[in-house]
Amino acid sequence: MEPHIDATPAPPLDAVPAPRPWSQPQPPTAHTTSTTDRGSFCLAVCSCGWKGPARRSRDVARKDATGHAATEAP
Numbered sequence: 001m002e003p004h005i006d007a008t009p010a011p012p013l014d015a016v017p018a019p020r021p022w023s024q025p026q027p028p029t030a031h032t033t034s035t036t037d038r039g040s041f042c043l044a045v046c047s048c049g050w051k052g053p054a055r056r057s058r059d060v061a062r063k064d065a066t067g068h069a070a071t072e073a074p
């Protein structure tokens, strides 16, 4: 009995482009700050995950955000 050798070879896996798990890559140095209210307090938050201390004044929290962005920016 002869072996069957006419089988169509499967395409290599490299021929199929892998799907990207990320849709919108963000640069790690981007610091988009904003302020958020937490009860009667206000605190600064950043897109990098940083959070400032709770402040009674939104203006002070905004200064925390500005200082963080200025410190972390290259």
Ligand SMILES: [Zn+2]
Pocket: 030, 031, 032, 046, 047, 048, 049, 050, 068, 069, 072
């Ligand atoms: Zn940041």
